[in-house]
Amino acid sequence: MMHKIIVVGIGPGDPAYLLPKAQKIIENARILVGGRRALADYSHSGVRECAIGADIPGVLAFIREALAEDDVVVMVSGDPGYYSLLDALRRTFPIGQIEVVPGISSxxxxxxxxxxxxxxxxxxxxxxxxxxxxxxxxxxxxxxxxxxxxxxxxxxxxxxxxxxxxxxxxxxxxxxxxxxxxxxxxxxxxxxxxxxxxxxxxxxxxxxxxxxx
CATH class of the missing domain: 3.30.950.10 (Tetrapyrrole methylase, C-terminal domain)
Structure with missing residues (x-):
């Protein structure tokens, strides 16, 4: 079975605005990708993680390699559909391999x-x-x-x-x-x-x- 990239919108910042579905996916994730602040807020023991920084090709390479092992949960601020890593993911991976969980944007x-x-x-x-x-x-x-x-x-x-x-x-x-x-x-x-x-x-x-x- 092909593993998925699950792009999760984590909202404007306060965890109170994180959707319950998104929270459950993050809590169950074994591979997490996100900004340093997001990883500090939501990472948990036993998870393999990659911080999103200036090296976007490096992040995409990490995701490609990690997909051989498990689903990859990618946390983006606000909603994934508005200026997020989702664009780069769509250009790099098959659309059918990407699942998006919306979030509340700023x-x-x-x-x-x-x-x-x-x-x-x-x-x-x-x-x-x-x-x-x-x-x-x-x-x-x-x-x-x-x-x-x-x-x-x-x-x-x-x-x-x-x-x-x-x-x-x-x-x-x-x-x-x-x-x-x-x-x-x-x-x-x-x-x-x-x-x-x-x-x-x-x-x-x-x-x-x-x-x-």
Whole structure:
């Protein structure tokens, strides 16, 4: 029988947001792959593990070798379907060999914290990536949900959006450390954010002013 790669979303951080199915799979795993923080939180005795770092080809090679022995459980933050190792796994292994267990993404949690529906939102990532220019243009009723990093933060993103037709009084919500005890959500405007200290490594949600009137 061919062993499987089980890609498990572990949520935004706090184990309270880990789905019971995902927790059971991780607890029963004999081979675990994940970020160092995930391994520190969820690894257990007797498990063989591999940390995900900059050497993605090395991680994929480990998984290929380990599949000869057992199923491999790959833990990814948030949901596997949104900018995770799943893309690389799909390019490397047969789709039929991959099973995915969804997780709660930081974007989902950010929208939930604001009691804001996200079915019409444009979901983007500035986390080491560059969205298309067309994705940044303001349209009536626009809602953007964005992952950020240290270079692309609340200040730099505000400046860019204003250059694409967004208005200074459009709302920006800067969400950091979501799900943790020191979680912080700052409500501001694009005009204020462009002149303030940039905050990154989190989720930013931007709404046209009409959304909140």
């Amino acid at each position: 974007l989902q949690l950010a929208f939930a914290r604001l009691a804001l529906p996200w079915h019409d939102a444009r979901l983007l990532s500035f986390h080491g990536r560059e969205p298309l220019e067309t994705e940044l243009v303001r349209t009536e009723g626009s809602v953007l949900g964005m992952l950020t990093d240290g270079r692309n933060n609340s200040q730099t993103i505000a400046v860019r959006l204003l250059a694409y037709g967004w208005r200074e009084n459009d709302r920006m919500y800067v969400c950091t450390r979501l799900s943790y005890e020191d979680e912080k959500i700052i409500e501001t405007t694009l005009g204020a954010a462009k002149d303030d200290t940039g905050i990154g490594h989190g989720v930013i949600i931007v709404c046209t002013h009409e959304e909140d009137t």
